Amino acid sequence: MLIPVIQRTGTKPSIDLSVDLAGIRLANPVMTASGTSGYGPEHGKLMDLSRLGAFVTKAISPEPRKGNPPERVVETAAGMLNAIGLANIGLEQFIQEKAPYLEKLGIPIIVNVVGRDADDFIKVCARLESIECIAAFELNVSCPNVSGGLDFGADPKRLHGLVSAVRKRVQRAKLIVKLSPNVTDIAVTAAAAVEAGADALSVINTLCGMVINVETWKPMLANRTGGVSGPAIRPVALYMVHRVYTKVARDAHVPIIGMGGISNWRDAVEFLLAGATAVAVGTALFVDPRTPIQICEGLTEYLTRRGLSSVRDLIGQLR
Amino acid sequence: MQVTADTCAIFHTATVVANQALCREHYRLTLRVESFAPSLPGQFVHLCPITPPPGAYPSEPVGDGPVGNDRLSNASRPLLRRAFSIAGLRNAPSGVHLDVMYRVVGSATRWMESLAEGDSLSCMGPLGNSFPIQERRPLAWLVAGGVGLPPMLWLADALHRSGKNVVAFCGARSAELLALTLDPNQPPDHSARRATPSALEFARHQVPVVISTDDGSLGFSGHVGLALAAYVEANRTATDDVVLYTCGPERMMDSVAAFCRARKIECHVCMERAMACGTGMCQSCVVPVRDEADSAGWRYRLCCTDGPIFEAQRVIWKPIGAI
Numbered sequence: 182m183l184i185p186v187i188q189r190t191g192t193k194p195s196i197d198l199s200v201d202l203a204g205i206r207l208a209n210p211v212m213t214a215s216g217t218s219g220y221g222p223e224h225g226k227l228m229d230l231s232r233l234g235a236f237v238t239k240a241i242s243p244e245p246r247k248g249n250p251p252e253r254v255v256e257t258a259a260g261m262l263n264a265i266g267l268a269n270i271g272l273e274q275f276i277q278e279k280a281p282y283l284e285k286l287g288i289p290i291i292v293n294v295v296g297r298d299a300d301d302f303i304k305v306c307a308r309l310e311s312i313e314c315i316a317a318f319e320l321n322v323s324c325p326n327v328s329g330g331l332d333f334g335a336d337p338k339r340l341h342g343l344v345s346a347v348r349k350r351v352q353r354a355k356l357i358v359k360l361s362p363n364v365t366d367i368a369v370t371a372a373a374a375v376e377a378g379a380d381a382l383s384v385i386n387t388l389c390g391m392v393i394n395v396e397t398w399k400p401m402l403a404n405r406t407g408g409v410s411g412p413a414i415r416p417v418a419l420y421m422v423h424r425v426y427t428k429v430a431r432d433a434h435v436p437i438i439g440m441g442g443i444s445n446w447r448d449a450v451e452f453l454l455a456g457a458t459a460v461a462v463g464t465a466l467f468v469d470p471r472t473p474i475q476i477c478e479g480l481t482e483y484l485t486r487r488g489l490s491s492v493r494d495l496i497g498q499l500r
Numbered sequence: 501m502q503v504t505a506d507t508c509a510i511f512h513t514a515t516v517v518a519n520q521a522l523c524r525e526h527y528r529l530t531l532r533v534e535s536f537a538p539s540l541p542g543q544f545v546h547l548c549p550i551t552p553p554p555g556a557y558p559s560e561p562v563g564d565g566p567v568g569n570d571r572l573s574n575a576s577r578p579l580l581r582r583a584f585s586i587a588g589l590r591n592a593p594s595g596v597h598l599d600v601m602y603r604v605v606g607s608a609t610r611w612m613e614s615l616a617e618g619d620s621l622s623c624m625g626p627l628g629n630s631f632p633i634q635e636r637r638p639l640a641w642l643v644a645g646g647v648g649l650p651p652m653l654w655l656a657d658a659l660h661r662s663g664k665n666v667v668a669f670c671g672a673r674s675a676e677l678l679a680l681t682l683d684p685n686q687p688p689d690h691s692a693r694r695a696t697p698s699a700l701e702f703a704r705h706q707v708p709v710v711i712s713t714d715d716g717s718l719g720f721s722g723h724v725g726l727a728l729a730a731y732v733e734a735n736r737t738a739t740d741d742v743v744l745y746t747c748g749p750e751r752m753m754d755s756v757a758a759f760c761r762a763r764k765i766e767c768h769v770c771m772e773r774a775m776a777c778g779t780g781m782c783q784s785c786v787v788p789v790r791d792e793a794d795s796a797g798w799r800y801r802l803c804c805t806d807g808p809i810f811e812a813q814r815v816i817w818k819p820i821g822a823i
Contacts, residue, residue, distance in 0.1 A: 216783075226779070248800065254782065
């Protein structure tokens, strides 16, 4: 009788995808980008969300918002333009209907927060901080599609004031500031956010853009202008991660979540090399909601091929 | 938390069986998938090229040059999926055959036009809700304007199977833009007073049609809403017995909905919106609907997951300003 020979050579070295994001342990560096996964259940029907490094919610404001009229989205070359207008169910309905679902996922939850003034931001953060699974708040100071959204993000003084005010009222959860690319030098707003006490930076939100219908002479979006996302903005986003990392974040030991057109593991590796500790997937989820899992699998293969044992060996290693 | 077999079943690699020109700018794409979850007329599929395309990247690095990072192969491909109503569905020996119909209007539909038998693409579906079929109403009127035709073809099939007496009203701007196969021995009635077995796609389900063209080049001269009115005027059907289903340009559906409101005809509309995800995640494809429970009396519903079929009298047709 033949005894089967066990192929020892087939054993894979274990690859560690975990990262530390300002004290939050992520099992892998891949998360969702705010506003691209609904509140969780919508995406959870299509992918096992517990396999994410973290889940980032749609923006939550104190009161419900209906958002912009349609059309809200149009495809552009290698990207898309959107103006959803921060449509959301509001703080109380989020707590009642969505938080219990997110608690069951067993992964860190990051709530994206939006408001007209500092009091709005504080109201949402203070009310949600007692929910244990919420590891961090991502302050949305950079939405280009609502009045008041971009104002905070483009002015370093106002940004500093907002982040400091929220910082004083948030004890346990970490504060992430989502930076706008619609500025002359993103390092200036990054420095303001860090000085005011941001624990991490999301780089970048969408770029302001528009598309015009040449037959009707009207904008394609009802909101007239929108935010551009997708592969078209990836080189811009990558540059901005590089700039924030080298000018501000590296020395301040503040981690960056890189985002902007990331669609596959190669894109993720580029952002990690440029200085991001984690990456967020947005527009690519609309094409394939399972993209985060594919990125994790691709990262594992890549690290194996490169003889590396941890994804942390990539962070900021740009030559 | 596990993703159930149910949910995984919406992701398909589809193979092109046929891609047939129907009339100017209009095509019928027949796809084969290995299996397809139980589905009903009104539901849609969401199509895009397979990403990355086979062979786009070498599996091993190619030196330090630009080759290993070449992404130009993606440049001319549409990024987002495109939603298409299912126009027909059949079990086939090697899986399920799905029909979708499209008009070439932009980059994504030009990509679809280029597809040939044997090509692969990515297909998500079935998505969305379906047309309700009402037990107690024996008559069904289908009103299709332009590219609103596809869901009506599958609906005609389903209604006929459930024993309904069906009439289809099909409008196009011009005869050359009507994506139907006409029977030369059964010319459509110019007065729209009588439905005739003129279109083979409907006649095979024993459904007669009233055809209208805006320029009068075929059938009734005028838009399909006027053809419907002329038919109703001539036939004096008991409207309690009727359910009307419509799909087409929004202005046309608005006028059909108003026609039904005035005559107390039950009416269901199939809405179209620019969509990014098709699954409720992006919140792009909103339709304003009346909702007494809302403090403003209305709310946005999603065309992709709450629709695309809505009760016509709940839809708010006039544009709403930002709230």
